[in-house]
Amino acid sequence: MPAPDASVLLTPAVPVDVRLTLGVLQRGHADPTVQSRPGGVWLCFRIPGAGDPVTVLVRPAPSPLVPGPVQVLAWGPGARAAVAGAHRLLGLDDDWSAFDAGAAALPHAVRRARREHPGLRLPATGRMVDQLFTVVLEQKVTHDQARAGWRWLVRHHGEPAPAPAPEGMLLPPTAEAVRGIPSWQWHAGWVQPAQSKAMLRVAERATALERLEARPVDGRDGVVAALTSLPGIGAWTAAETVQRTHGAPDTVAVGDYHLAHHVGEALSGRRTDDAGMLRLLEPWAGHRQRVVRLIGLAGYRFSRFGPRLAPADHRRR
Template identity: 85%
Template sequence: MLDSLPTPDASATLRPDVPVDVRLTLGVLQRGHADPTVQSRPEGVWLCFRVPGTGDPVTMLIRPAPSALVPGPVPVLAWGPGAQAAVDGAHRLLGLDDDWSAFDARLASDGAGGLPPAVVRARRAHPGLRLPATGRMVDQLFMVVLEQKVTHDQARAGWRWLVRSHGDPAPAPAPAGMLLPPTARVVRHVPSWQWHAGWVQPAQSRALLRVAERATALERLGARGADEVDQVVGALTTLPGIGAWTAAETVQRTHGAADTVAVGDYHLAHHVGEALSGRRTDDAGMLRLLSPWAGHRQRVVRLIGLAGYRFSRFGPKLAPADHRRR
């Protein structure tokens, strides 16, 4: 595959001084195996997007380092009008501004700070885990809004439908089936009947339209630094249809927000409670359990997800809602 690729319009080989697990780090950006915008393939991770601010399209390939356990070179290749800007931002995309040193020092110095052994082992097994920062606020909001109060399968199907129905071809040599997400302008003009046909709930389509209408201001929020995450969350939650959960899930990916936890999630509080205390809890209980790790709470949540817990399942399953005949 790599031998047949055309010469990239821009490229670089990053040489971080910390381990970087490219697939694990970027995996949170991929919405299912059939995501048209992000694909993990044998040659590396492909991403198709538009550069914030300019809207220039780009296809990017990030090849993993030889090892995810020790520092190593990470080749980055990009094609399209946005290639150079994408390569310039690759360090942030890969979470190289995400500094785990204080977290790791605490694990080493005070008996893991009360974290369960499985969580500590997860960190030792995955030293290359970073929190990516895309800066692409509108794209992420489109994705996360489609995940509001629906099943996992509905959320993935909604994103695929939106991109395949209203996205654009990505610059060559994007793999077959990969596309650029739709622009805000296109989303603003999606007819109401098409939202119904795509199984997008009315509250979701209204929120998507609000995001699209405010795209310019939202992209400015995406350009703000990780030290301004609280202000970004506050600004996002003033937008009707964007609550605390949606804002948190968004900034975790746009800003690599290491301390922003998604409250209001259908399962997360239960999982954190079981992992840290042995029993299920609610959002308030989850925040209490995570409070000793202020500054690193989302890092702890990510590690819980990698720790191999088998969480109990109670209560009714969330059923898909069909609004197409309403």
């Protein structure tokens, strides 16, 4: 492996579970842009604004349960900038102390999940356009469709990542590349017409969207308000985006097909809707997304109703 163009050894005062923290950025095991490998987590991306490509390797501490050193190595023109932003990428600005002080009222399984995963942080990538591309491809489709769409987009319209990125890893497509995709070609990626239209809107406004990284999440002039003003970008898409770009600890994705049911069962023993979910989460205002993440780690076996959706695949027709 060649020497990195930039590197840093972080020594956080809190545990950092690198794989769990960065796992929310990986779209499936075959994601060409984020991979968890035996040596650590690899990420390939461009620096917002500058557009400089970079390959990053994050080597975890010896244990995700106690504080320990985390090494970040970077190669390519964007290496220095990537290393400078490593603390935000790993959620080291993510303070759980106020949440922990009020966690006693949470169900036992959720409290246990917090004890068993003390290294969970909320990452903040700052990369608005990349995250919007991934989330838009998840709008109102199945898990398999979303993952297939992202792999197709990156493999056909992404670019090689700086060495020594593992074989098969690529940079996400630029906004310019997305704007150049013919309308008929989206069909080959199992991407629905409404999704491709939203993708083009994001690509057309890429420069302005990248500037949103400096804004607060909520409020009249916040990121969520700015995102939801765009046609094709609703509350669910905005929430799923800022959870990753800003590490937003309180932003919950309303409109999700399963989330309200799961939160309802975990916190009250019965399914609920979005309004009911928000009422149940109200005691943890300021930390609602932390609660949601822990519910996902708590080992609940949620009820299932109805047949599993099997959408028709017309890509080769």
